[in-house]
Amino acid sequence: MSCIAENCAKTFGAAPVFEKVSLRVDPGEIVCLMGPSGAGKTTLLRCLCGLELPEKGTISLSGTVLCQDGRWQSPVQYRQKIGLVFQNWNLFPHWTVLQNLIKAPVHQKRMSAAEAEKKARRLLEQLNLAEKADAYPNALSGGQKQRAAIARACMLAPEILCFDEPTSALDEQSALEVTRIIQSLANQDGLGILVVTHDEQFARRTGTRLVRLSELQSNS
Numbered sequence: 017m018s019c020i021a022e023n024c025a026k027t028f029g030a031a032p033v034f035e036k037v038s039l040r041v042d043p044g045e046i047v048c049l050m051g052p053s054g055a056g057k058t059t060l061l062r063c064l065c066g067l068e069l070p071e072k073g074t075i076s077l078s079g080t081v082l083c084q085d086g087r088w089q090s091p092v093q094y095r096q097k098i099g100l101v102f103q104n105w106n107l108f109p110h111w112t113v114l115q116n117l118i119k120a121p122v123h124q125k126r127m128s129a130a131e132a133e134k135k136a137r138r139l140l141e142q143l144n145l146a147e148k149a150d151a152y153p154n155a156l157s158g159g160q161k162q163r164a165a166i167a168r169a170c171m172l173a174p175e176i177l178c179f180d181e182p183t184s185a186l187d188e189q190s191a192l193e194v195t196r197i198i199q200s201l202a203n204q205d206g207l208g209i210l211v212v213t214h215d216e217q218f219a220r221r222t223g224t225r226l227v228r229l230s231e232l233q234s235n236s
């Protein structure tokens with residue numbers, strides 16, 4: 017159930033972003049990844065989510081290997097176990113909140129429409145968003161969009177959930193709400209959580225472990 021990156025290296029063109037980076041996220045823990053702008057935090061997150069291929073190293077989740085030394089291994093199975101809440105939420109604007117939640121699980125034939133709707137309504141209820149099920153994303157506040165994006169990521173029951181800068185567009189109240197939701201996902205549902213953030217205050221009150229990208233790099 018742990019997500020493990022070992023000795024990963026990623027280069028764009030001729031420029032190495034990071035080398036020999038290792039990171040482990042266990043069930044129930046909330047790892048906050050921090051570091052200077054441009055250090056490669058989002059790139060590492062995207063590698064862990066199977067959106068970028070590192071040239072070196074291995075990434076695996078509960079025994080399913082995503083990639084090894086620049087080759088994809090089992091990306092489809094791996095991606096089913098990990099979810100990502102994007103910084104700008106990436107909600108489809110022409111779909112309602114409910115449709116945003118149910119389209120992927122139904123399209124991927126992992127759930128019937130009825131099952132997906134039942135699960136989506138339960139998640140929206142838990143996230144205090146039930147009354148917005150039929151609203152379009154442009155009618156939601158930033159905090160509500162964030163919660164809709166979290167609900168959508170939870171539809172496929174990931175083992176690990178990743179967040180890219182979850183508080184960057186939120187006011188203090190909504191950021192506190194995100195802390196509560198993330199802690200509940202880790203403590204009650206046992207998810208492993210990885211959060212890339214610049215928000216030191218958020219990281220200190222939310223994380224069970226704070227790591228800097230520079231500390232993940234082996235010098236040997």
Ligand SMILES: Nc1ncnc2c1ncn2[C@@H]1O[C@H](COP(=O)(O)OP(=O)(O)OP(=O)(O)O)[C@@H](O)[C@H]1O
Nearest residue numbers: 028029033051052053054055056057058059060214
């Ligand atoms: N698709 C890409 N093509 C080329 N270079 C890229 C690409 N994505 C990221 N980079 C470069 O990789 C480096 C790391 O970027 P990344 O977004 O991972 O950093 P970050 O630590 O998340 O920064 P920030 O905290 O500012 O979001 C930067 O120099 C960036 O310009």
